[in-house]
Amino acid sequence: MQIATWNVNSIRTRLDQVKDWLLAHPQVELLAVQETKVTDADFPTQPLQALGYHVYSWGQKSYNGVAFISKRELTAVKRGFTSILPCPPHWDEQKRVIAGFLDDILIVNLYCPNGSAIGSDKYTYKLQWFQVLREYLQELQKEQERIILCGDFNVALTDLDIHDPTGRESKIMASDAERSVLQSILDLGFVDILRQFHPEPGQYTWWDYRSGAFRRNWGWRIDYHFVSLPLVPRVQDVWIDPAPRRLPQPSDHTPVILCC
């Protein structure tokens, strides 16, 4: 089965593209979307149900928001950190986390903070948010060993994941502190699985809207599937589909698909 992740940058603006992509990829059992930018009440659930999908959303007005679009019902869907982890409730004011079971696999769909600029309050929030995520995952690991993390992590793990890493230390998404905290997530026992299949450069999932970045292939890889160690042998392939990024009025991200 295929499990995909895609930061759609507004589900309402991108609804037709999402529907077309799902129809063109019937093998995709579950699509995890991020940056839906809409409350659950206003999520376009009905048009997706009409295509035969189940929808599980966790959103807010204007910003953030995550959702699962699934061919089959998910079980034990949990929204936010506090559904799992006893942490201060303000960590769930921004809707960035939803998790649920597909068969015996726990899928965790994440929209990690951007960070704005190094040294900013948002950057501090980003680093702290990853620490909370780490505690949340440790809590999940007490009950479950088959876990797939997917989504927009807003961090490029290595220089291979950036078209031009020059000066990356002074920019968000590739600073040492961001890489370090994301590596600490992987060190819990997860594998950046795309690299098992594509160790070569040029594997990008996001291109800036500005400066003709996509045309010039000035990309970054910031969207991932992180697979827990016991699941690694079950993964058959992982790849990036650049096609939606070529469409008129695209998201600035493009889907990543895992087949297991």
Next chain:
DNA sequence: ATGGCAGCTGGAAGCTGA
């Protein structure tokens, strides 16, 4: 160094994203 592009809100221009 800065802006560039896009979406959302509210009904203009500012915030946020990455």
